[in-house]
Each structure stands twice: as structure tokens, then as C-alpha cells.
Amino acid sequence: ELKVEQNPLFLSMQEGKNYTIYCNYSTTSDRLYWYRQDPGKSLESLFVLLSNGAVKQEGRLMASLDTKARLSTLHITAAVHDLSATYFCAVDGYNFNKFYFGSGTKLNVKP
Amino acid sequence: EPEVTQTPSHQVTQMGQEVILRCVPISNHLYFYWYRQILGQKVEFLVSFYNNEISEKSEIFDDQFSVERPDGSNFTLKIRSTKLEDSAMYFCASSEEGEKNIQYFGAGTRLSVL
Numbered sequence: 001e002l003k004v005e006q007n008p009l010f011l012s013m014q015e016g017k018n019y020t021i022y023c024n025y026s027t028t029s030d031r032l033y034w035y036r037q038d039p040g041k042s043l044e045s046l047f048v049l050l051s052n053g054a055v056k057q058e059g060r061l062m063a064s065l066d067t068k069a070r071l072s073t074l075h076i077t078a079a080v081h082d083l084s085a086t087y088f089c090a091v092d093g094y095n096f097n098k099f100y101f102g103s104g105t106k107l108n109v110k111p
Numbered sequence: 112e113p114e115v116t117q118t119p120s121h122q123v124t125q126m127g128q129e130v131i132l133r134c135v136p137i138s139n140h141l142y143f144y145w146y147r148q149i150l151g152q153k154v155e156f157l158v159s160f161y162n163n164e165i166s167e168k169s170e171i172f173d174d175q176f177s178v179e180r181p182d183g184s185n186f187t188l189k190i191r192s193t194k195l196e197d198s199a200m201y202f203c204a205s206s207e208e209g210e211k212n213i214q215y216f217g218a219g220t221r222l223s224v225l
């Protein structure tokens with residue numbers, strides 16, 4: 001079964017700092033998704049990465065995909081408190097009928 | 112903006128009772144999914160549904176679970192005889208056909224089995 005691993009699982013950082021969340025997956029896939037979840041809320045789509053070398057940026061978040069290394073990164077630049085949430089990466093199943101989610105990275109940005 | 116809606120937001124039930132969780136996917140979407148998330152854990156796939164039939168299901172989705180699209184808009188998940196370990200947040204999602212395959216999630220139903 002396809003496995004998706006994220007690290008770190010918990011991240012506490014100061015406002016203004018930069019950090020990167022890593023997402024590794026176990027088998028070939030050209031599509032990777034990043035979601036944000038606030039406590040008690042649903043998953044909000046952040047990025048869709050559709051090919052090797054894809055890079056997407058939105059505000060202080062930038063996501064990239066290296067399909068050869070089976071690795072995606074979510075980079076946070078100059079963090080602000082509003083970014084505090086849990087971030088999940090997800091990979092398509094073999095026949096695109098389901099997502100495999102990572103365990104999530106709980107980000108706490110301290111003022 | 113179109114969204115996936117789920118009802119109820121919170122369902123409390125006694126062990127052994129049947130529950131039906133309801134979802135209205137985004138209207139032009141063709142693929143529907145149920146996931147669950149036990150408190151503090153990752154989101155786990157349960158089942159996907161396309162063209163009025165199950166296209167894939169996980170090991171979690173045993174005989175106690177069923178899904179149905181009773182009309183053109185609703186998509187339901189039924190648990191026949193709930194167990195304590197069924198307590199979780201259940202998310203419905205839908206996606207349209209196309210390269211991106213983005214799944215849009217509802218706000219979830221928190222199921223508490225007592």
C-alpha cells in the first residue's frame with residue numbers, strides 16, 4: 001500500500017522565521033496535494049502539484065514536487081500566527097480513486 | 112462558491128445503533144468519497160463512488176458500512192451497528208473529472224458512539 005510520511009509532525013516556530021515541511025511517499029505518483037486543516041474544521045485545498053518540478057506559491061507558502069525523489073516540500077516564509085494549523089499532504093492512489101494522506105504537521109506560530 | 116455540505120455536524124448515538132451521515136456534493140462533480148479522521152490522527156480513506164457504484168473501498172469499509180446516492184444530489188454513508196471505535200470525524204468529498212482531481216471536502220460530521 002502506498003505510504004505517505006510527513007515530518008515534522010509538530011512544529012513550533014516564532015513569527016518571522018522560515019521553515020520547511022517534508023512529505024515523502026512510497027511509490028510513483030505525479031500528483032500531490034497540500035491541504036490545511038484548522039481545529040475542528042474541514043480540509044482546505046492549498047496546492048495541487050501535477051508534475052515533476054512543479055512549484056506553486058501562495059502568499060507565504062510555497063510547495064514543490066520532485067517525483068524522482070518522491071518528495072514534496074511546503075516552505076513557509078516569514079511565518080505569521082494566522083498560518084497556525086495542521087498541514088496535510090496527500091497523494092493520488094494508483095487509479096485516482098482515493099487519496100493517501102500523510103499524518104499531518106501541526107504548525108504553531110508563536111507571536 | 113460551490114461547496115460540499117454535510118449533515119448533521121454532530122451525531123451522538125448508542126453503540127449498536129444505525130446511523131446515516133448525509134452529504135450533498137458539489138453539483139457538477141462525478142466522484143464522491145468518504146474519509147474518516149479519528150481524533151488527532153490522519154485522514155483515512157473509506158470508499159469512493161462513481162457512476163452509481165463503489166469504485167474502491169478500504170479495509171475499514173466492512174459489511175457494517177454502506178453508501179448510497181438515493182437521488183441526484185445526496186450521498187449517504189450508513190453504519191449499520193455502530194461500535195465505540197467508529198467514533199471519528201467523517202468527511203465527505205467530491206471531485207470532477209479532469210487532470211487536477213482536486214477533492215473538495217465538506218465540514219465533516221463528528222460521530223460520537225457511546
